[in-house]
Amino acid sequence: xxxxxxxxPRTLDEALDTYASHPHARLLAGGTDLLxxxxxxxxxxxxxxxxKRIPELNxxxxxxxLTLGAAVPCCRIYEDAAVKxxxxxxxAVASIIGGIQIxxxxxxxxxxxxxxxxxxxxxxxxxxxATARIVYKGGERSVPVEDFCTAPGQNILQPGELLVSIxxxxxEPHSGSHYLRFIPRNEMDIAVAGAGVAVTLNGGTITxxxxxxxxxxxxxxxxxxxxxxxxxxxxxxxSVNKAALLAKDAAKPISDMRGTADYRxxxxxxxxxxALRAAIVQAQEA
Amino acid sequence: xxxxxxxxxxxxGEEVDFLCEPRQSLLECLRDNLNQTGTKxxxxxxNCGACTVNLxxxxxxxxxxxxxxxxxxxxxxxxxxxxxxQLHPLQRAFLEEAALQCGICTPGFIVAAxxxxxxxxxxxxxxxxxxLANNLCRCTGYDKIIRAVQKAAAVLQEAKA
Numbered sequence: 001x002x003x004x005x006x007x008x009p010r011t012l013d014e015a016l017d018t019y020a021s022h023p024h025a026r027l028l029a030g031g032t033d034l035l036x037x038x039x040x041x042x043x044x045x046x047x048x049x050x051x052k053r054i055p056e057l058n059x060x061x062x063x064x065x066l067t068l069g070a071a072v073p074c075c076r077i078y079e080d081a082a083v084k085x086x087x088x089x090x091x092a093v094a095s096i097i098g099g100i101q102i103x104x105x106x107x108x109x110x111x112x113x114x115x116x117x118x119x120x121x122x123x124x125x126x127x128x129x130a131t132a133r134i135v136y137k138g139g140e141r142s143v144p145v146e147d148f149c150t151a152p153g154q155n156i157l158q159p160g161e162l163l164v165s166i167x168x169x170x171x172e173p174h175s176g177s178h179y180l181r182f183i184p185r186n187e188m189d190i191a192v193a194g195a196g197v198a199v200t201l202n203g204g205t206i207t208x209x210x211x212x213x214x215x216x217x218x219x220x221x222x223x224x225x226x227x228x229x230x231x232x233x234x235x236x237x238x239s240v241n242k243a244a245l246l247a248k249d250a251a252k253p254i255s256d257m258r259g260t261a262d263y264r265x266x267x268x269x270x271x272x273x274x275a276l277r278a279a280i281v282q283a284q285e286a
Numbered sequence: 287x288x289x290x291x292x293x294x295x296x297x298x299g300e301e302v303d304f305l306c307e308p309r310q311s312l313l314e315c316l317r318d319n320l321n322q323t324g325t326k327x328x329x330x331x332x333n334c335g336a337c338t339v340n341l342x343x344x345x346x347x348x349x350x351x352x353x354x355x356x357x358x359x360x361x362x363x364x365x366x367x368x369x370x371x372q373l374h375p376l377q378r379a380f381l382e383e384a385a386l387q388c389g390i391c392t393p394g395f396i397v398a399a400x401x402x403x404x405x406x407x408x409x410x411x412x413x414x415x416x417x418l419a420n421n422l423c424r425c426t427g428y429d430k431i432i433r434a435v436q437k438a439a440a441v442l443q444e445a446k447a
Contacts, residue, residue, distance in 0.1 A: 001309040002309065003307065003308075003309055004308055004309055005289075005308055006291065006308035006352065006354045008354075008355075008357075028352075030350075031350050031351065031352070031355075032332055032350050035311070035349075035350050035352070036331045036332060036350070039330065039331065040331075048308065048352070050352075050354075050355065052355075073344075075344060098332070098420065099335070099419045099420020099421075100345060100398070100401075100417055100419075100420055101332070101335060101338055101345050101346050101347045101398070101420045102332060102347070102350075102420060104341070104344035104345060104346050105346050105350060105351070186419070187416065187419040188333070188419050188420060
């Protein structure tokens with residue numbers, strides 16, 4: 001790696017000051033993407049700002065709604081009883097990103113900022129209606145997660161802006177969510193395609209639904225039409241199939257070493273269907 | 287600026303100060319700056335697990351940790367697993383079950399497996415395989431490694447009883 005300096009601010013203000021005076025700095029959380037990319041020469045900087053000692057970025061607080069600090073490692077998410085109970089799908093997603101060693105370091109905030117089309121956590125965050133809390137010197141803004149990624153590896157953060165946390169609203173009663181991906185092995189792999197869904201039921205009727213896909217577009221893909229088509233419909237196999245086909249139609253995949261575009265489109269329907277079934281069961285039991 | 291940084295940390299129970307460049311990984315600091323070469327470099331991008339160390343009670347791939355991040359932390363490497371000349375039951379089981387051939391992956395497997403047994407003394411085979419998914423071995427086909435971990439778990443359980 002090329003030479004860089006290192007700063008580990010203890011407060012958010014200190015971090016923002018440092019970042020404002022070094023707009024080309026790189027922010028480090030778990031480092032499981034950044035250090036790999038810097039070593040490969042794909043990213044360069046003269047300053048790395050380690051965000052792990054900033055209290056706001058380490059906050060994990062669940063009181064129905066969830067505040068997920070941007071540097072909280074995956075292991076803390078699936079070890080937290082309150083999170084596991086309120087957001088089981090999020091705990092599950094945190095346990096399939098990389099292996100145990102990666103989960104001890106990698107954060108969901110980092111997964112979001114890295115903006116990979118294949119990021120496992122992002123479709124679920126979108127389905128759950130999560131927002132990104134972004135802070136800069138002198139202000140802050142909040143952005144829906146579906147608007148955060150702009151291209152492969154690119155996001156809306158401007159120099160000097162820092163992702164502090166991800167906010168997930170409290171799910172309505174009788175809600176369920178699920179993320180499913182397809183990988184050719186059991187673990188430690190990148191999604192060929194993935195589907196994150198969330199549904200809310202009132203009796204046998206779906207009253208709200210959100211669906212998002214991984215690895216089938218330049219960014220994680222929010223398929224609003226597929227979720228909207230479920231609203232007011234009975235929670236039946238027929239409704240689920242209809243939404244799954246809408247998700248498939250919305251996918252814009254490429255062919256690469258992981259799979260062909262056709263195969264990925266096929267997977268979108270299968271994964272959306274299966275994820276919806278699981279989310280509906282969860283909502284019925286909630 | 288290009289100044290080296292002094293890092294104060296604890297490695298295998300001993301307080302250590304070392305000087306490093308911020309760009310050096312913890313793996314490089316251990317091997318090149320501190321001459322603790324038990325921790326191995328494999329892929330150097332977090333996939334193979336050969337460089338696994340324990341950092342504040344959690345296993346991490348030390349190639350994806352900066353040496354400067356070790357400031358004030360507790361690190362256990364493969365050098366800290368045996369007690370003097372007394373091998374840890376995991377080390378003994380790896381030998382007895384022939385759970386290694388070339389040996390490059392072994393320190394990582396043992397540090398990772400120890401973290402599992404420290405928290406879950408009686409893991410299922412599935413759990414062991416899942417836990418060790420971030421450690422690659424190109425020689426053994428894994429079965430012997432899994433058997434060694436199971437044997438060590440049994441030995442540790444017996445010692446407690």
